[in-house]
Every structure is written in structure tokens, then in C-alpha cells.
Amino acid sequence: MQTELRAPMLGRQMLLKLTSLAQKAARHLGRPAILMEVCGTHTMAIAKSGLRSLLDGCLELRSGPGCPVCVTDHKDIDKIIALARQHNVMIATFGDMLRVPGTISSLEQERARGAQIEIFYSPLEAVTFAAGHDQKEVVFLGVGFETTIPGIALSIAAAKSRNIPNYSVFSVHKLVPPVMETLLHDPELNIDGLILPGHVCTITGRSAFDFVAAKYGMPAVIAGFEPVDIVKAVYLLLKQIIDGPIRTANGYPRLVREEGNRNAKEIMKEYFEPADVCWRGFGLIPQSGLAVQKKYSFFDAAVRFPVEVPELLPADGCACGDVLKGKITPPQCPLFAGVCTPLRPVGPCMVSSEGACAVYYHYE
Amino acid sequence: MTPGECLIDVIQGSELMFNQNNDELILLAHGDGGMLTHQLLRDYFLRYFHNPLLDTLTDASVFRSENGRMAIATDAFVVDPIFFPGGDIGKLAVCGTINDLAVSGAEPLYLTASFIIEEGFSLADLEKIIASMSQTCREAGVQIIAGDTKVVGRGQVDKVYITTTGVGYLLSEANLGYQRLEPGDRVLVNGSLGDHGLTILLQRETLGMESPLVSDCAPLGRTIKNLLSRFKGIKFMRDLTRGGLATNAKEIALASGMDFWLDEATLPVKDSVKGITEFLGLDPLYLANEGKFLVIVAAQEANALLKFLKDEMFAGEACLIGDIQAGQGNVYLKTALGGTRKLNMMAGAPLPRIC
Numbered sequence: 001m002q003t004e005l006r007a008p009m010l011g012r013q014m015l016l017k018l019t020s021l022a023q024k025a026a027r028h029l030g031r032p033a034i035l036m037e038v039c040g041t042h043t044m045a046i047a048k049s050g051l052r053s054l055l056d057g058c059l060e061l062r063s064g065p066g067c068p069v070c071v072t073d074h075k076d077i078d079k080i081i082a083l084a085r086q087h088n089v090m091i092a093t094f095g096d097m098l099r100v101p102g103t104i105s106s107l108e109q110e111r112a113r114g115a116q117i118e119i120f121y122s123p124l125e126a127v128t129f130a131a132g133h134d135q136k137e138v139v140f141l142g143v144g145f146e147t148t149i150p151g152i153a154l155s156i157a158a159a160k161s162r163n164i165p166n167y168s169v170f171s172v173h174k175l176v177p178p179v180m181e182t183l184l185h186d187p188e189l190n191i192d193g194l195i196l197p198g199h200v201c202t203i204t205g206r207s208a209f210d211f212v213a214a215k216y217g218m219p220a221v222i223a224g225f226e227p228v229d230i231v232k233a234v235y236l237l238l239k240q241i242i243d244g245p246i247r248t249a250n251g252y253p254r255l256v257r258e259e260g261n262r263n264a265k266e267i268m269k270e271y272f273e274p275a276d277v278c279w280r281g282f283g284l285i286p287q288s289g290l291a292v293q294k295k296y297s298f299f300d301a302a303v304r305f306p307v308e309v310p311e312l313l314p315a316d317g318c319a320c321g322d323v324l325k326g327k328i329t330p331p332q333c334p335l336f337a338g339v340c341t342p343l344r345p346v347g348p349c350m351v352s353s354e355g356a357c358a359v360y361y362h363y364e
Numbered sequence: 365m366t367p368g369e370c371l372i373d374v375i376q377g378s379e380l381m382f383n384q385n386n387d388e389l390i391l392l393a394h395g396d397g398g399m400l401t402h403q404l405l406r407d408y409f410l411r412y413f414h415n416p417l418l419d420t421l422t423d424a425s426v427f428r429s430e431n432g433r434m435a436i437a438t439d440a441f442v443v444d445p446i447f448f449p450g451g452d453i454g455k456l457a458v459c460g461t462i463n464d465l466a467v468s469g470a471e472p473l474y475l476t477a478s479f480i481i482e483e484g485f486s487l488a489d490l491e492k493i494i495a496s497m498s499q500t501c502r503e504a505g506v507q508i509i510a511g512d513t514k515v516v517g518r519g520q521v522d523k524v525y526i527t528t529t530g531v532g533y534l535l536s537e538a539n540l541g542y543q544r545l546e547p548g549d550r551v552l553v554n555g556s557l558g559d560h561g562l563t564i565l566l567q568r569e570t571l572g573m574e575s576p577l578v579s580d581c582a583p584l585g586r587t588i589k590n591l592l593s594r595f596k597g598i599k600f601m602r603d604l605t606r607g608g609l610a611t612n613a614k615e616i617a618l619a620s621g622m623d624f625w626l627d628e629a630t631l632p633v634k635d636s637v638k639g640i641t642e643f644l645g646l647d648p649l650y651l652a653n654e655g656k657f658l659v660i661v662a663a664q665e666a667n668a669l670l671k672f673l674k675d676e677m678f679a680g681e682a683c684l685i686g687d688i689q690a691g692q693g694n695v696y697l698k699t700a701l702g703g704t705r706k707l708n709m710m711a712g713a714p715l716p717r718i719c
Contacts, residue, residue: 011701024673048702098646121644122571129390227701363705 015229018238019021022058025192025238033281034060034190035237036302036326038180040067040195040354041225045057047363049227060235062326063356065179065279066197068144069096069274070324070348070355073278075309076172077348081110082187082307083170084141089305090116090133092126096352101345103312120179123155123169128166130159139301142171146203149173149290150264153271156292156299170301171292173200176200178288179279191326193219193237196228203268205260206250213248271296278286280348281321320347323356328362337361378640388487395481399455405627408491409511413497417474417509425509427474433534434591436472436584437461445567446493449598450560450578451654454493458500459583459654460605461530466588467601467657475501476510478527483518493524504583508532537592542620546598550666550686551624551661554587554673555580555681556632557609561651562640577636582655587677595669597662610649610707612658613695623691626707627698649697660688671684 025033037043043063046052069218070272074269081102084091091107096106098119105186112118116136120126121141129137133281142152152169159167176197183189196209200220205306212220233251240246250256268294277289292300316341330336330349340346349357390551393400393470407675410419420527437458446453451586458475465472477497481490501508584603592598600620613624641648661669666684674680685699695707 015701046703048647048699049701050699050701050705052698053700053705054701054703119568227699231701362708 011049011228011230011268012229014111014228014235016230017184018235019055021235021238021242022055022149025241026046026058028242029192031242032059033192033238034062034189035193036062036064037195037230037232037238038064038066038176039195040070040352040359041199041355042066042197042223042230043356043359044354045227046229047227047359049230050292052316053178053228053233053364059238060236061195062329063196063323063359064313064326065183065282065324066145066176067349067352068148069100069352069354070175070320071174071179071279071281072097072100072348073173073280074102074145075195075278075346076151077106077270078104078309078312079307079362080107080141080170081105082309083301083305084115084117084358086305086307088135089136090118090136090138091141092118092120092129092138093131094121095119096144096354098349099311099342099345099351101351120189120336126156127155127158127162127164127167131162131164133242134164134166136166137305138167139305140167140169141171142169143186144196145174145176146264146268147199149272150203150261150267153267156271156296157267160296166299168299168301168304171272171290173275173290174277175274175288175290177204177211178285179282180209180212180246182282182285182288184212184218186325188327189325191218195233195237196222196248198222198229198256200226201250201252201256203261206256206258208246208260209248213246215337217246219246219252220248221254222249237287279324318347320349322359323347324350327361330357333357373440375549381498390481390483390515391710392483392488392515392517395513400665401575404513405514408487408573409582412494413477413501415466415509416460417507418511425474427509428513430533432536435468435529435534436529436531437464437468438527438529439464441523442522443564444522444631445564446489446523447536448567449563450583452472452493452496454495454629456499456581456654457499457526457528458504458506458708459526459581462504462506463584463603463605463654463657465530465532465661468581468586468604469540469546469592469601470532470534471589472504472506472530472583472585474509474531475506476512476529477513478512480521480525480527481513481515482521482523485523488522488579489593499582502586506585516552521586530602535589535592537596539596540598540600542600543718545616545620545660545688546599546662548663549599549660549689550663550684551613551626551686551688552661552666552670552673552682552684553604553632553656554659554677554679555639556634556654557653557656558633558637558641558648558651560654561608561650562578562637564647564652565644565646566640566696572649573640575636575640577634577640580653580655584655584657587625587673590677591659591664591669591672594672595661595665596657597627597665598669599662602658606652608648608650609658610695611645611710612693614693614707614709616658616660617691617695618693621691622692623689623693624679624686624695625689625698626686629698629700630683630685632683632685640681644652649707694699
């Protein structure tokens with residue numbers, strides 16, 4: 001924890017400057033500026049710090065497609081459920097996946113029916129668990145963006161070097177730059193700037209997001225996760241909107257480098273290859289996901305335990321897709337807080353602790 | 365079968381034999397009401413819990429009652445793991461029920477304890493749990509005066525579950541209730557938040573984390589009796605178990621129709637808890653505590669109560685955390701940045717069994 005960044009006076013002084021700049025931007029645009037925070041961790045930090053309420057009226061912050069649980073396609077969830085129902089398979093997962101509803105069930109419901117599901121924080125722990133339970137097939141759910149993928153790649157490396165045959169990964173990994181490109185293509189997109197995900201950029205580097213400003217003319221700032229980091233990013237975005245020049249700026253230089261983390265990128269490339277995958281709310285986006293490399297297919301759960309699931313439609317009225325695209329805020333979904341709550345979620349955005357709907361439900 | 369698999373079988377087999385030879389196990393017959401049940405009662409439960417009321421071994425204990433109001437509370441305990449840093453399921457089972465009575469303004473007197481034990485459970489572990497309950501009862505000045513033991517087949521429960529029921533007289537000084545809350549009342553807690561919940565969470569083998577954290581599990585009866593005898597302005601208390609500060613504050617807010625305004629900067633959370641919860645994506649305000657309570661007190665007594673908690677009751681981390689205002693049953697948190705956020709009830713966190 002960087003406590004000096006949490007000094008309340010620092011944040012409050014910066015906030016004063018920000019508020020007057022936001023008013024200036026609102027005059028410039030003829031309405032309050034709308035900024036999108038792409039990353040779910042930002043959504044959470046904005047809610048927990050009360051930033052949204054402090055900027056109410058002069059600036060709007062919208063959530064984007066940056067919660068990996070939320071963008072997991074319902075068909076992938078159905079496949080995971082089918083996997084969990086296979087004899088002798090134990091699903092190893094990050095906790096957030098437990099309550100995500102597919103079309104027919106969730107892992108939590110499957111666990112109650114007798115499926116073996118264990119929550120792990122680190123994929124390497126799951127490998128160790130597999131080594132100690134060699135009568136079980138341990139399948140790790142590879143859910144996440146560039147930030148979590150290298151760790152899961154390392155778990156495959158560990159399973160291979162430790163000769164653990166009962167460990168495999170079910171990869172529904174996704175990459176952030178391709179979905180940003182899809183989002184920026186959308187003619188209905190109505191935002192004035194992007195707060196880019198700091199943790200993803202520590203891996204990809206700033207340059208991976210150059211296209212946001214260079215190709216689409218969208219102001220963009222990479223942000224850290226302390227409240228003052230976000231205040232700073234919003235400030236830099238408003239400066240771009242009012243005065244230009246428009247560029248993908250690095251507002252998180254204490255961790256983000258121009259070319260990112262070369263080791264992590266090489267590990268990802270060694271164990272995973274680009275694949276066309278479906279995103280909840282967006283549909284199929286070419287080359288936007290990662291599948292396990294062919295040469296490691298022994299550790300690919302999709303190859304080892306092939307499952308087929310019927311084409312089913314997600315629940316009626318669920319507007320997770322529009323929330324993920326920043327077209328609406330969670331309270332504008334007809335199901336929000338009535339039919340859809342964290343205890344009985346209809347869509348994934350109400351489940352993950354970093355899902356926009358869950359964050360609004362808990363904190364706003 | 366590979367040589368490796370053979371080896372594992374051999375190791376497991378030898379463990380089983382070791383258990384048979386050196387460690388006595390709970391058998392189904394320990395719960396059948398016959399000779400083994402009586403041995404278990406005599407050699408374990410009565411050895412630790414004995415007192416004139418329990419020693420009669422009658423179906424019910426008869427005790428004297430005076431005129432006055434009594435309070436009764438019951439709670440079941442299924443915590444996993446059963447032994448954890450700072451406590452065990454037995455200590456928790458005593459503290460949990462005592463604390464429910466104490467925050468209701470009662471002085472805990474007697475407990476009952478029912479055990480549901482899994483066949484094959486280690487008698488040595490059972491004895492550790494019973495000894496710990498006995499020790500906690502002594503510290504808290506209560507006695508266990510009735511109980512029951514059932515043994516079920518392997519896999520039908522996980523090791524051991526305990527249910528305790530407690531009774532006590534309402535202290536004459538106690539005048540507690542939602543209806544007494546008024547705008548301007550102050551809110552205090554007696555120490556740091558989230559220690560128990562996070563300690564239990566970190567015990568899960570699959571998280572692979574180690575920390576110096578210990579559970580705050582402790583009986584609160586004496587502290588609360590002292591508070592009530594000195595501060596007439598205490599209007600409400602609540603132990604901050606499941607759901608943590610946030611859920612419990614919201615429940616009180618809804619029941620009273622008042623708003624809570626809490627100040628984030630004053631909330632006592634240990635640095636280690638802050639760091640780890642941030643890492644795991646948890647919120648310490650929603651984590652369970654087992655030795656922490658919230659007090660709502662008239663403003664003019666708040667500072668003296670805080671000083672008393674800190675100086676006399678060893679609650680060095682006690683804090684004034686906010687106040688009560690007229691409202692509509694909301695809990696607001698003023699953030700360090702100067703913003704405001706609402707706290708709602710916990711809606712199912714991915715946590716293990718915590719109590």
C-alpha cells in the first residue's frame with residue numbers, strides 16, 4: 001500500500017482543481033463530459049472512494065467491459081457447468097465465478113448438487129492441490145485479462161515440469177485491446193475519454209493502446225488505482241478534451257512502461273495463442289481471446305474434456321451487454337435491484353465484486 | 365497403478381493404522397446412549413464442565429430465579445477449520461452465545477451445549493475443544509448446565525458441530541432499544557474490524573497465504589456489564605459477527621429508521637487486514653468479528669465511554685466512528701476523499717464458513 005497516496009488532503013486539494021476543470025469541460029462540450037473507466041477495479045475504486053458522488057453534476061463516469069467475469073459469454077458458463085458435471089472433475093476457480101449464472105445453472109448451484117468446486121487465489125496453488133489429489137482431474141478456469149494470464153501460463157509450466165498429469169486449464173481468457181477497438185467502432189458509443197486499465201498496461205505497455213488516440217481520436221489516460229491516481233487521470237483527460245493534444249497518455253508511470261513486461265508477454269505467447277472468442281454483450285470478436293497452444297494441448301481442458309452445450313439464450317431483459325458497452329448505467333437496466341440482485345443475479349455484472357451492477361448495488 | 369500411486373496408498377494405510385493404535389476415535393456407539401456415551405460424558409464433558417447443576421445428570425437443570433427480566437439466546441457453530449489462530453470451535457461456541465446475551469443488556473449465567481460429532485473424530489481433538497470451552501466459561505463467569513451428544517456416520521457432518529443456548533438476567537441498568545436512538549447519538553466500536561473473518565479465510569489451504577493475524581474471538585460479558593453500570597446513555601449495542609460492521613449497521617438503521625453517518629478515516633482496521641483484503645478484493649467492513657461490538661450512546665457520554673474502553677477495558681483500538689442522524693434507514697460512509705458512499709447488507713460473499 002502506498003500510504004502517501006492516500007493522504008486525504010492531497011486528494012481533496014486535487015479534487016478542487018478537478019471540479020473547476022470539469023465545469024470548464026462541460027461548458028466546452030455543452031454538457032457534462034462522459035468518461036469511461038474500462039477496468040472493473042477502477043469501477044470499484046471510484047465507488048469506494050465516493051468519487052462519483054463528488055463529481056455529480058459536472059462529470060459522468062461510466063463503466064466499461066473491464067470485468068473479466070462479466071464479459072464471459074453465457075455459453076462458456078454453460079460449458080463450465082457441463083465440465084463440473086463430469087465424473088471425477090474438480091473445478092478450480094477464482095471466487096468470483098462461483099455465482100455467475102449460465103442459462104441453466106451456476107457453479108454455486110452445481111456445488112450444492114455435489115460437484116467438486118474449490119476456490120483458489122493463485123493457479124500455482126491449484127497445481128499443488130492437483131499433485132496432492134492425483135485421483136481427481138483438476139480443471140482451472142482461466143478467466144481474466146492480460147493481468148492474470150501470465151500466472152495461469154506459469155501454472156501450465158509448473159504442471160509440466162512437475163509432471164502433474166491431472167491438471168488442466170479451461171481457457172476463456174480475453175485481451176483488452178481488441179475489445180477496445182470493437183467498442184470504439186460502435187457508432188452509438190457516446191463518450192469523451194477513456195480511463196485505461198493500469199494493471200493490464202503493466203503487462204501490455206502503454207504502446208499497446210496507442211491506437212485509441214491515434215486511430216480513433218479518443219482521449220485516453222492510463223490510470224493507477226488509488227483515488228488520487230483516478231483523480232489525476234480524470235484531470236489529464238479533461239485537459240486533453242479542452243486543450244488537446246489527444247493522445248494515449250501514461251498516468252501511471254510508476255508501474256507502466258512503454259513496452260510493458262517483456263517476460264510476462266513471452267510467457268503468455270509460449271503457452272497461449274490468439275483465438276476468436278465471444279464476449280458477453282459484444283458477440284464474436286476476432287483474435288480477442290487466448291486458447292492453450294497446440295503443443296500444450298495435454299493441459300488444455302477444452303481438448304481433454306470436450307463438452308457440447310445447446311445454443312440457449314440468456315435471460316430476458318438482462319441488459320449486461322449495454323452496461324458493458326457503457327450505453328447505460330446499471331440503475332437504467334429494468335432488472336437492476338429488483339429481479340436482479342447479488343443474491344439472485346440474472347447477469348454476471350451483478351455477481352463479480354468488480355462488476356458494475358454489483359458495485360452500484362453495494363456502494364452507490 | 366504407477367509406483368507413485370502405490371506409495372501414496374501405503375502412506376495412507378499406515379496413517380490409518382497409526383490412528384487405530386494411538387489415537388482414540390469417536391465411534392457411532394459413543395452416541396447410542398449406552399456405556400460408551402456415559403464414559404464420554406464422565407471422562408470428557410463432566411470432567412471439564414462439572415458443577416452441581418450439571419452433575420445431577422437429570423433431563424433438565426433446575427435453578428433459582430428472582431423477579432426480573434431474563435434473556436435467552438442460541439447459536440449453532442460449524443466453523444471450518446475447527447482450530448484456528450486465536451481460538452477454536454469450542455471457544456467460539458461459548459463466546460458467540462455469551463456475546464449475544466451481553467449486547468442485549470443481560471448478564472450471561474448459564475449455557476447449554478449440544479454436540480453433533482462425526483464418527484471417527486479424534487477424542488483428543490474433542491478434549492481440546494471441551495477444555496477450551498471450559499476455560500472460556502471460567503473467564504466469562506458462566507457455567508454449562510445441560511447438554512447433549514449425538515454421533516452421526518462418517519460424512520454426515522464435518523468433524524463436529526456445536527449448538528449453545530444461553531440465559532441471563534437483564535441488568536437493571538440496561539435500557540436498550542432501537543426506539544431510543546436519537547439524532548446526534550454517537551457510534552463506537554471496541555476495536556479493529558475484520559480480524560476473525562479474515563483469519564478463518566486465510567486458513568483455507570487453497571488460498572496459500574500466511575499471516576500473523578489471529579481471531580478476535582473473546583467473551584464480552586464483563587466489559588459490557590462494566591459499561592452499562594457506568595454509562596446510562598448507552599442506547600443500543602450489537603456484536604459485529606456475520607456480515608460485519610456494514611451489514612449490522614444497516615440492520616439497525618432499517619429497524620430504527622435512522623441514518624448512520626460513519627467516517628471512513630476513523631474506522632479501526634489493522635494494516636495487515638487492509639493490505640490482505642485489498643489483495644483479495646474483500647471489504648473488511650463486511651468481514652465477521654467475534655469479539656467486537658458497536659455501541660450507540662448519547663453524545664455527552666461518548667468521549668468518557670471511549671476513554672473508559674481504552675483505559676479500563678484494554679480496548680486500545682476502540683474508536684468513535686460516526687453518529688446517528690434523522691433519515692430513512694441508510695448507512696453512509698464519508699470517504700477519505702470527502703465523498704460519500706452507501707453501505708448495504710452483505711449479499712453472499714464467497715467465503716468459507718466463518719462461525
